[in-house]
Amino acid sequence: MDDRWQLLKPDETRSTPLYLQLAQKLATAINAGWWRADEALPSERTVSDELCISRVTARKAFDVLIDQGLVRRRHGSGTFITPRTEQPMSRLTGFTELLRQRGFEPSSVWLERLIDQPTHEEQIQLGLSPAAKVTRLKRQRLADGVVMAIEQSTLPNSYLPDPQAIGSSLYAHLDQLGYSVVRALQHIRAVNANEEIAALSGVRVGEALLLITRLGYTADNVLIELTDTWCRNDYYDFVAELKRWT
Amino acid sequence: MDDRWQLLKPDETRSTPLYLQLAQKLATAINAGWWRADEALPSERTVSDELCISRVTARKAFDVLIDQGLVRRRHGSGTFITPRTEQPMSRLTGFTELLRQRGFEPSSVWLERLIDQPTHEEQIQLGLSPAAKVTRLKRQRLADGVVMAIEQSTLPNSYLPDPQAIGSSLYAHLDQLGYSVVRALQHIRAVNANEEIAALSGVRVGEALLLITRLGYTADNVLIELTDTWCRNDYYDFVAELKRWT
DNA sequence: AACATTAATACCACTTAAATACCACGTCAA
DNA sequence: TTGACGTGGTATTTAAGTGGTATTAATGTT
Numbered sequence: 001m002d003d004r005w006q007l008l009k010p011d012e013t014r015s016t017p018l019y020l021q022l023a024q025k026l027a028t029a030i031n032a033g034w035w036r037a038d039e040a041l042p043s044e045r046t047v048s049d050e051l052c053i054s055r056v057t058a059r060k061a062f063d064v065l066i067d068q069g070l071v072r073r074r075h076g077s078g079t080f081i082t083p084r085t086e087q088p089m090s091r092l093t094g095f096t097e098l099l100r101q102r103g104f105e106p107s108s109v110w111l112e113r114l115i116d117q118p119t120h121e122e123q124i125q126l127g128l129s130p131a132a133k134v135t136r137l138k139r140q141r142l143a144d145g146v147v148m149a150i151e152q153s154t155l156p157n158s159y160l161p162d163p164q165a166i167g168s169s170l171y172a173h174l175d176q177l178g179y180s181v182v183r184a185l186q187h188i189r190a191v192n193a194n195e196e197i198a199a200l201s202g203v204r205v206g207e208a209l210l211l212i213t214r215l216g217y218t219a220d221n222v223l224i225e226l227t228d229t230w231c232r233n234d235y236y237d238f239v240a241e242l243k244r245w246t
Numbered sequence: 247m248d249d250r251w252q253l254l255k256p257d258e259t260r261s262t263p264l265y266l267q268l269a270q271k272l273a274t275a276i277n278a279g280w281w282r283a284d285e286a287l288p289s290e291r292t293v294s295d296e297l298c299i300s301r302v303t304a305r306k307a308f309d310v311l312i313d314q315g316l317v318r319r320r321h322g323s324g325t326f327i328t329p330r331t332e333q334p335m336s337r338l339t340g341f342t343e344l345l346r347q348r349g350f351e352p353s354s355v356w357l358e359r360l361i362d363q364p365t366h367e368e369q370i371q372l373g374l375s376p377a378a379k380v381t382r383l384k385r386q387r388l389a390d391g392v393v394m395a396i397e398q399s400t401l402p403n404s405y406l407p408d409p410q411a412i413g414s415s416l417y418a419h420l421d422q423l424g425y426s427v428v429r430a431l432q433h434i435r436a437v438n439a440n441e442e443i444a445a446l447s448g449v450r451v452g453e454a455l456l457l458i459t460r461l462g463y464t465a466d467n468v469l470i471e472l473t474d475t476w477c478r479n480d481y482y483d484f485v486a487e488l489k490r491w492t
Numbered sequence: 493a494a495c496a497t498t499a500a501t502a503c504c505a506c507t508t509a510a511a512t513a514c515c516a517c518g519t520c521a522a
Numbered sequence: 523t524t525g526a527c528g529t530g531g532t533a534t535t536t537a538a539g540t541g542g543t544a545t546t547a548a549t550g551t552t
Contacts, residue, residue, distance in 0.1 A: 017498060036467045043540060054500045059541080076506030076540050189479035190436035190454035208436035208454035233435035263509060289529060300511045305530080322517035322529050 004034065005050045019057050022047075023064035030070050030081060040078035041071060105144050108151075111200070112138035113163040118154075125215075126156050126223055133157040137170065140200060141229075147202050153227040174224075181216035181225055188212050197230050209233070250280065251296045265303050268293075269310035276316050276327060286324040287317060351390050354397075357446070358384035359409040364400075371461075372402050372469055379403040383416065386446060387475075396446050399473040420470075427462035427471055434458050443476050455479070 008029070010021045026041075035041060044062060048055040062079055065071045073079050118126065118134040126134070135157050141149040153170065159179050160166070166173045171181055191211045198205040209230045216225030254275070256267040272287075281287060290308060294301040308325055311317045319325050364372065364380040372380070381403050387395040399416065405425050406412070412419045417427060437457045444451040455476045462471030 019498080040540095045540080056501085056543095057499055060498085062541095073541065074507080075542070077508075078540060188434060188456070190456045190477075191479075192438075192452070192454045206438070206452055208438045210434070210436045210456075231436075265509080286529095291529080300509095302512085302532095303510055306509085308530095319530065320518085321531070323519075324529060 004029070008047075009051060010053070018053055019060035020064070022051070022053075022058065022061035026061060026065060027068065027070060030065070035081045037081055039081050041081070043078060107142045107145070108168060109140040109142065110138075111140060111150075112136060112152075113166065115157055115163065122154060122226065125226065126154075128156060135160040135163045137163065137166070147200070147232070149229050149231040150197055150200050151227060151229045153225060155225050159224050179218055179224060181218065183217045184225075185215045185217075186212055187214075191230070193230070201230060201232055203232060250275070254293075255297060256299070264299055265306035266310070268297070268299075268304065268307035272307060272311055273314065273316060276311070281327045283327050283329040286326050289324060353388045353391070354414055355386040355388065356384075357386060357396075358382060358398075359412065361403055361409065368400060368472065371472065372400075374402060381406040381409045383409065383412070393446070393448050393478070395475050395477040396443055397473060397475045399471060401471050405470055425464055425470060428465045429463045429467075430471075431461045431463075432458055433460075437476070439476070447476060447478055449478060 008022065008025050010018050010025075029035075041047075041062075042050070044055050044059045047053075047061075048058040051058070062071065062073070066073060066079075069082060071079050072082050114136055115133050116136050118128055118132070122128070122134060123130070123132075128134070135155050137151075137153040137155075139151055140147050141151055159174070159177065174181060189211050190208050193201065193203050193205055193207045193209050195205055197209065198207065201209070203209070210233050212227075212229040212231060214225065214227040214229070215223055216227065217223055254268065254271050256264050256271075275281075287293075287308075288296070290301050290305045293299075293307075294304040297304070308317065308319070312319060316328055317325050318328050360382055361379050362382050364374055364378070368374070368380060369376070369378075374380070381401050383397075383399040383401075385397055386393050387397055405420070405423065420427060435457050436454055439447070439449050439451055439453045439455050441451055443455065444453065447455070449455070456479050458473075458475040458477060460471065460473040460475070461469055462473065463469055
């Protein structure tokens with residue numbers, strides 16, 4: 001900043017309103033990358049003081065930027081740059097939340113909700129006694145009515161006595177039962193769609209899909225969830241932000 | 247400790263919150279190895295007393311470290327260093343490092359190292375002047391002698407005057423030149439291998455590959471690296487650890 | 493003249509950083 | 523076994539900084 005204020009100063013000739021001039025200059029600055037994603041703009045007061053205009057005028061310029069979706073306001077906190085690529089997913093969040101953030105209307109269709117014998121491998125991973133059973137869930141995930149992913153979860157039956165009782169959000173249901181998934185390991189790889197998945201997700205057989213395998217842990221560090229998700233990546237790009245620790 | 251407290255003292259200029267300053271200094275100290283794995287940090291009270299700040303402020307700094315997975319808290323007992331092996335890989339790390347961690351012997355073969363005209367899109371993304379050129383790098387990445395990925399990078403020529411001088415590690419080379427990549431956005435999706443990539447990576451045409459697109463930023467938040475990596479996922483699974491923020 | 497737009501002033505409501513004071517869990521020695 | 527002490531956990535408060543809004547005056551348009 002500092003010397004950059006000069007560039008935001010409005011013209012003397014008031015052919016166009018002050019707030020529009022400012023809005024335009026600010027938009028240019030944002031697109032030029034003066035601030036990074038989620039960084040706060042100077043406050044409305046700072047801007048108005050620095051440019052010798054009223055705060056409401058500065059605010060009105062901000063309104064334009066908000067209307068354009070360039071920035072977002074938080075009462076009592078500041079005005080922040082909207083990330084261009086929308087929300088890097090670095091937190092554990094359900095499918096539903098994630099889609100809402102991206103402006104889609106999420107929904108889902110149950111394909112399977114049943115109690116079953118665990119495979120040998122599942123017995124070991126989930127630490128089940130020989131007699132224990134598992135609950136299997138399978139559903140289509142939709143965004144704006146289009147199938148986006150097929151999701152298949154396996155949990156110890158003891159955590160989900162009644163599979164039919166699960167609403168649209170598995171995580172919300174688990175929360176209610178006191179078994180919140182707090183930490184997860186996600187394993188991402190690419191696979192070619194087989195006949196079953198292709199038919200269910202509406203892609204051609206052989207098309208590349210993301211296969212996300214998730215291991216969900218409770219606060220006690222107990223593995224309670226094994227989930228495979230086949231994602232059509234034209235709808236579900238996975239974005240991660242990485243940092244270097246110097 | 248003792249004289250080390252001096253190094254943790256916050257700056258007078260309060261441009262950034264105290265707790266963030268402290269968190270950063272502590273993180274540096276931890277990575278520098280001030281404490282051993284599973285060793286306890288000084289207690290929140292000790293830190294706050296020693297640095298003449300409130301305990302809650304010290305505590306808030308600790309919160310940041312916990313969020314980064316560097317330490318772990320035990321009620322009534324203390325705050326302990328997380329062993330490196332359990333720390334989530336949320337750091338930005340080159341291919342080489344990553345493979346070593348997994349016990350492979352990494353190597354690479356150059357396919358292309360040249361100076362070229364940028365495409366229009368690259369001009370905009372990298373903020374290049376009309377006359378500026380870019381350096382293109384393309385190589386096979388091997389693990390134990392087997393091709394694992396094809397990597398194609400584009401950087402502004404100004405950062406890499408002599409492409410031939412790059413050794414095996416691009417990041418190490420950039421570090422030496424003073425243009426460290428500090429932050430990166432990774433975009434992961436699945437694609438079917440086309441003829442070129444299939445031939446280069448030794449898979450059948452149409453096989454599912456991970457396509458990882460990376461945007462690398464310097465500390466000044468300047469985008470200097472565009473990299474596409476096509477990965478055979480039988481060798482390179484992408485693992486991420488996610489946390490829920492309650 | 494009547495009206496909408498622009499811009500300024502003054503005051504309200506929310507968020508955050510930081511401090512204080514007190515509560516709850518572990519450890520360990522008596 | 524127990525209780526004192528050291529550890530982390532949390533509710534509350536204060537001050538400063540942020541956006542939110544009603545009101546008013548000047549200007550331009552019809």
